Amino acid sequence: MNQSGESLRDRKKRRTRAALERATVRLAAERGYDHVTVEEIAAEADVSVRTFFNYFASKDEALIGADPEAGPRMAERILAFPGTVTPFEAYRRSVLAEITDELNNARDLWLLRKEVLMQRPDLLVRAFANSAESEQLLADAVARRAGLPETHAYPRLLVAAGSAAFRCAVTRWARDDSVSLGELVDEALELFGTGLAHTPGRHEGGS
Amino acid sequence: MNQSGESLRDRKKRRTRAALERATVRLAAERGYDHVTVEEIAAEADVSVRTFFNYFASKDEALIGADPEAGPRMAERILAFPGTVTPFEAYRRSVLAEITDELNNARDLWLLRKEVLMQRPDLLVRAFANSAESEQLLADAVARRAGLPETHAYPRLLVAAGSAAFRCAVTRWARDDSVSLGELVDEALELFGTGLAHTPGRHEGGS
DNA sequence: GATCGTTTTGCAGTCACTGCAACTTTGCAG
DNA sequence: CTGCAAAGTTGCAGTGACTGCAAAACGATC
Known part of the structure; x- marks a missing residue:
């Protein structure tokens, strides 16, 4: 070498x-x-x-530019936060960090992808189909942090929520990119964090 | 006729x-x-x-047996609940009603599907890729109930969470069907409802 | 520069999926 | 019952994603 x-x-x-x-x-x-x-x-x-x-x-x-290293990288990040950080927070910050990095490295690609995904939103969903492996890694990391058995629903749901948040954020961002993708994802995760049972008021959250 | x-x-x-x-x-x-x-x-x-x-x-x-009528049917259900029911509750009950009906009509098919999905979990994700149209319908229904503009993130997130809940529930159910699929979905939605920021204790929720 | 492991390539093949243009079946009206 | 229109079915020819395999090209190492 x-x-x-x-x-x-x-x-x-x-x-x-x-x-x-x-x-x-x-x-x-x-x-x-x-x-x-x-x-x-x-x-x-x-x-x-x-x-x-x-x-x-x-x-x-x-x-989508599926990065095989993204899963392990995020899992590491999740585990690297100090113990005072809740599992949810650790996951949330890992997602945001990953997105920030990605946008810094390839903002131009994402602007083009936006064009494509505006026409074919289903591609975003399909892209996540192959990432079961990565999701498993993340779920395990979350489970470890939360001290939950691997069979517990929570870690998987959290990770699935993250995917969903990302998908929704990209869709919204594709329609109107006056707000950064990172912020949109953060907003979505915020909602998942506080719970969907509470209906947001007419002027809370993104318009 | x-x-x-x-x-x-x-x-x-x-x-x-x-x-x-x-x-x-x-x-x-x-x-x-x-x-x-x-x-x-x-x-x-x-x-x-x-x-x-x-x-x-x-x-x-x-x-998956994608039913083109499922979207409209659920949207109707959501709107049919009395105004005293929160949007979240309306959505949740619609999902559960749909699943119950489906299992009553085709339990045997789902038992077979379980076998397939155990081997290839990605198929479940892919199956949801084509349902963007239905998701739009549901999101609009939720938006109407919540009195939110169509551009608000909440309805789309709620519907996406529903998909995620269903996916996770099926995956868990495939591993161990000692609990009914409906209950697992309900449990997952419950978690989404109360918020993921709160880490569940070692013995809350499904094991 | 010979050798070994890795990557690239071409090739032949399979299979999902599409548009089109017959052909068959059903619904309906006279 | 008959004929006609609309809806549904079929075969066919074609495109293009994806795979396994074996040969060739390439990079690392000694």
Whole structure:
């Protein structure tokens, strides 16, 4: 390996993955998701179709840019907060941190994705279908923090709520991005935190 | 039309749809979801492959038995509760009523689906991807009840939480069906209602 | 620069899903 | 009963996502 700890191979892999992700998002935003074939995406990224599928299990995954490290990273974050922080807070802050990082690293991609998701909101749901593994990791982390058995419903519900919050936030953000995505997610999680039984007043929460 | 208000045509359609749904679930439970082709399903139900796709937009949909009337029906239910019932309660009871009805009508199908979903939990998520339309209906109904503008986050979050609750409940139920599915969903909604900020104690909620 | 492990690639194949243009069935009116 | 229109079914040809496999290209290592 090289001095940086990242070999040429690793660098190339990262670049290829990023190129495929970018190509997918760019082309989909340009002509509409299903008027773009994987063949075109691969061509744009200068690799073969087969290579595309070595990186992403599906076209959907490439559009969202599913990051296999996101799950473990968030789980670590959850466990890293001091014990005084409640499980809910730990989870909430982890989600927000992840989103902030992601937007800092790839804000441009998300602006394009927004265009696509405005036309096809279902893609966002589908993208979450393959993340059962990550959700399990997060749920386990939450369970550990909360001192609950793995079979308890709470951790899974919290994580599922997080997904839902994210989905709703993106949908709203796609319609009107005058508020940052992070804030919208935070708002949604806030509502889940205080409980949905309480109907918000006409002027609470986002308009 | 006939005396019953349901013509021969309508009856045949219902029977075909049901046959396709049953065939899909039965075969998938028997040999595993992706070792069953649409061709086999169509053959089992005695119709052409093309006809399968006239009834269901995808194999996924057929497995879950996506009912196009479920959305409108639940929306109606939500609006039918007296004004003294909170939006949350109205939604919750609608969900539970729907599930109860469904289990009464097709408990056997759900027992088979359970087998499939145990192997492939992602199918449940994917099945919800196509229900954006229904979710919109429900969210609008909730918004009306709550007197909130359509752009408010609350109704969409509540509906998304419902989906999440259902998904988690089915997953748990698939692992251990000593508790009824309805109760599990109710429990999950209860948690969402009171708020996730409060960490449940080691012995609250389902184990 | 020979060797070994990893990644890329092409290829052949399967299967979900679509549009279209017959064809059949049902509902209804005369 | 008959004929006609509307609705439903079917086959067919085509597209495109995705997979397994085996060969080739490439990068790391000695």
